[in-house]
Amino acid sequence: MPLLLSRLLNRLTRRITWGLPAELLLFVFVTSWPLMAWAEPGERIVDPGVYWYWFIVTAATVGYGDYAPTTTEGYLVTVYVVVGGIVTITALFARIAQMIDKAKGLRMHGHGTLKVANHIVILGYTVGRTERIIDELVADEPRDVVICAWDDQAMEHPLAHREGVHFVRGNLTEDAVLGRAVLSEAVAVLVDARDDDEALKVTVAASHNRPDVHTVVALHDLAHARTISRIAATACCVPWHSIEFITEEVQDAGMSDVYNELMHHSDRNTYSIRVPSTLAGRTFGEFQRALGFWNAATILAVRTGAKPDISPSWSDEVQVGTTLYYIAKRRLRTEDLERYVDRAERALMFSERELLRSEWH
Known part of the structure; x- marks a missing residue:
């Protein structure tokens, strides 16, 4: 029996819409007014200008007591209104809880559209490595970071406990996924792929979606930097193994050029x-x-x-x-x-x- 009731409640909860509380309240109002007129004939409580006020106060379980029935039948109608009000309020809060659970589920599974700006987008997720990158990025000042992972990289938000770290999951070459990460409002994009072929595909998508954003591409073999420059001329390629090098370039555009000039090409x-x-x-x-x-x-x-x-x-x-x-x-x-x-x-x-x-x- 308890299992049956639980299943019935879950089924009803899934069917609750925003219109249901209003429909319940309207039904109780329409049916209770004639009943109260029959139970309290000639009383002021059944006047149109008074009854709506008494109904709202009673249905909300406030009950000021300035208007009240005097007969047994009137008491029964009052109980009916109170029960109807409780059911309506329950349905309303059930809908709110349902909406919160849905939003939480979308956030945890990376399917929601974020509302962030001036943030850093990391395209690709590697357990342990991405956490280190984020630690470096937020070491000097707090900032919003969006992790974008492929479906096979993370099923749920890997850093849900950290404030300011958001999660998007899907095909990182699709505009819809990059749109959910609000790439249009990002200040920097880090392409941190599993290999250089994947880095090339993701860079093409990111450059097409937002060609003017500061893009940093972590490469396992810097010989592929020339290929990257052909499809994203302003993208900066850095060695994949150096996390400090990567985060410095993400935060301060051109830092890798300074290092390269010091080490190789400067006079x-x-x-x-x-x-x-x-x-x-x-x-x-x-x-x-x-x-x-x-x-x-x-x-x-x-x-x-x-x-x-x-x-x-x-x-x-x-x-x-x-x-x-x-x-x-x-x-x-x-x-x-x-x-x-x-x-x-x-x-x-x-x-x-x-x-x-x-x-x-």
């Missing part, structure tokens, strides 16, 4: 030099100013102990024997470093003297 190179005893007591800022102004060089890091210090504060004092790592067109000798620091100091002193002579000082 500058990276060098190192030790600070001599003749330049003791100088700060990092003094060395940076000297090399930048007189040699168009940039100091990237210093090393005093076991690990280098990347871009230290300009006010930090650089000890004798510290190694300076810099980018320049040529390698500097110790005497070059001494000469540039001396020039920078004399130029600064000259500027201070000019400042003292100025009228506004």
